[in-house]
Amino acid sequence: MTATHTNFVEYAKIRRDFALIANWIKPGAKVLDLGCGDGALLGYLRDRLDVRGYGVEKDDVNWLACIKNDINVIQMDLEAGLSGFEARSFDVVVLSQTLQAVQNTEGIVQEMLRVGREAIVTFPNFGYWRHRIQLVAGQMPVSKNLPYQWYDTPNVHLCTINDFDKFCANHNIQIEERLVLTNGKPVGLLPNLMGSLAMYRLQTR
């Protein structure tokens, strides 16, 4: 393939979570990225860690962007499940900032842990203090990680870090690692209040 794709290492300076996701992935791993957009994360992981990656994307424009970025991409709707993928056929299945936009949340997380030995899930933390303040002020939160108005948002299943912790406990999912970020920097104290982005590394218990 000719190299005319995006410089992903440069791009990752904007998407700080890419590097943190990469820290959880072994070089040469086989990675499936669900809702992969233009393939930027997979491109970054390939260029930095030499991962063998496949993306899943339903949008035509994003799909074409993946091909331009030399990313293998399967056009399908996540909501239909991952029946086209064998159990345990990937080292890692990633769902990056898409969890909040899927209808069948339980089904997709379970499918990720069927197809992958591990799952990485990231989502905007609805419990972030800036979101809470806006709610207290009487309006739906809008922020860098939640850039939509209530009437045009694709997000249907927003949750807090506490909610997702409970979800994992109730669904027999082992949290291997959890990282909470604000402006790309790790948050230690009061993560459910101070963190804007949550990252989880998950396995089946």
Place this chain on the structure above:
Amino acid sequence: MTEPSSVGIVTPQTAHFSEPLALKSGAMLPQFHLTYETYGELNADKSNAVIVCHALSGNHHVAGKYSEGDKYPGWWDNLIGPSRPLDTNKFFVIGLNNLGGCHGSSGPSSTNPATDRPWGATFPVITVEDWVASQARLADYLGIKQLAAVVGGSLGGMQALQWTIDFPDRVRHALVIAAAPNLTAQNIAFNEVARQAIMTDPEFYDGYYYNHGVVPHRGLRIARMLGHITYLSDDAMDEKFGRRLKDGTINYSFDVEFEMESYLRYQGDKFAGEFDANTYLRMTRALDYFDPALGYKGNLSAALAKVKADFLVVSFTSDWRFSPARSREIVKALLDNELSVSYAEVTAAHGHDAFLMPDPHYHDILRTYLQKIETGDAA
């Protein structure tokens, strides 16, 4: 980039092969010839060749015209040419008439050199594997060791897939469009009705109609009419014809009343006037028999274990003859083998026929993928 354009005036050529070809059926073709066309220039290291495989009724005339006065160009002209998706500034494109065809290559209507008479029913039954083997001979003849890509829609897509199985080191990319890993029972049923229409035509003469100076026109016509119904979606038919009347009024007769009937009769007549019935039987049989997983207990992933090529698989949402679900079976088997594969499910209203339409997004998909294919020295 220059304005996309046609390849212009083209001329078919013929390659003769004197070495026998052992067929999958056990029969042997002592010699054969293939009619083909090429577009673009083969580059110095012969790394830019692409074979375009045809479907049921196609042939070697894929692009361009034979003269300025030609009414129609080749059957996939919208794909091929300078700056078109399959860009002849970059690629050396080969179209050929498959073995058993009726447009110049050895087939039932061509002369059997052993008898100096048309082969007729004695021309052997041909499989997709046989086609691929004969296409590899053509590549040898042209001095091409490895193809940059094999491209095909429908039955052509099956050939592209078979290429990667039979010659893993000779094909770098396969574009498998509107295809399936085998036919469903329903598809075999359609083919059987088509064959019965031909074989029960009184002018079929068990396939020896050439000796009687006739052709089984009625049978072939009905076979083609049936085919056309299955190539379109219900919605596309409704949109194109609906219940519109030919004369604007009901005549209470069994002549053509609806425009739909008029279209089918026109297509049927046109086809029956230019296509060979014995070839039609063999093309549909090749479709029926295609099943790479057969020798692997139905396990397509196992059948593809030796494949090395990169794949683009494309299906169309309204294609019920070769549905997206069938393409996804191919994709799954490729994924199981950790091959490089991308899959596009194109939203299209035209049914199976969509693979020949110049839908902008569909053509963007092919253009983008083909642009990414590396070829060595420029021509």
